[in-house]
Amino acid sequence: MVYLVRQGQTNWNLLKKFNGYTDTDLNQTGIEQAKSQAENLKSVSFDACFCSPQKRARQTCEIIFKGTIVFDERLSEIKCGEFEGTEENAETMKVFWQAVTNGNKGTESFKDFTKRNCDFSNMITEEYKGKNILIVTHAANARVINYYFTGKSKEYDFSKAVAPNGGLITYEN
Numbered sequence: 001m002v003y004l005v006r007q008g009q010t011n012w013n014l015l016k017k018f019n020g021y022t023d024t025d026l027n028q029t030g031i032e033q034a035k036s037q038a039e040n041l042k043s044v045s046f047d048a049c050f051c052s053p054q055k056r057a058r059q060t061c062e063i064i065f066k067g068t069i070v071f072d073e074r075l076s077e078i079k080c081g082e083f084e085g086t087e088e089n090a091e092t093m094k095v096f097w098q099a100v101t102n103g104n105k106g107t108e109s110f111k112d113f114t115k116r117n118c119d120f121s122n123m124i125t126e127e128y129k130g131k132n133i134l135i136v137t138h139a140a141n142a143r144v145i146n147y148y149f150t151g152k153s154k155e156y157d158f159s160k161a162v163a164p165n166g167g168l169i170t171y172e173n
Contacts (some may be wrong), residue, residue, distance in 0.1 A: 002173045004165070005064065008031060008032075009029045019084070020078050020081075021084065026059045028083065043063060046132050047133060049069045050136050057137055062130055078138075079107055080106075083107065139161060140158075146169060
């Protein structure tokens, strides 16, 4: 089984700011969300644990899992370029999605972002089939990994969140 956890809340999540590559800490709510997932998952014996190297994901993961953690750059949040730290609202989201189409304004192209997350997911399905795997990452990564494990539908809406901060999604592996 694949256990996908979105990192706990940060102040930037609370303030609805773009938080791609900026290293932010979990706030108290985020710490409590991670503790809640730790309690929720305490009876699961994980064969491997993978995590984004970004601080907020690392903090979440280290609260949940006490074994060896593999920090994988492919699980880093999408690079938001000029949008980092700015408010996420309807207008900036529209401009952001236009920018990531081609990697403009210092952003990572969505094509490259999707590829690295699907490459990671391919590795999980090939090398860890039938194993219990914990993955701790970010909102955009969770969307792409969800897209991968739910069949890569042509109608998939990448703009919709699939897990709240500290949330868990599971997939058969």
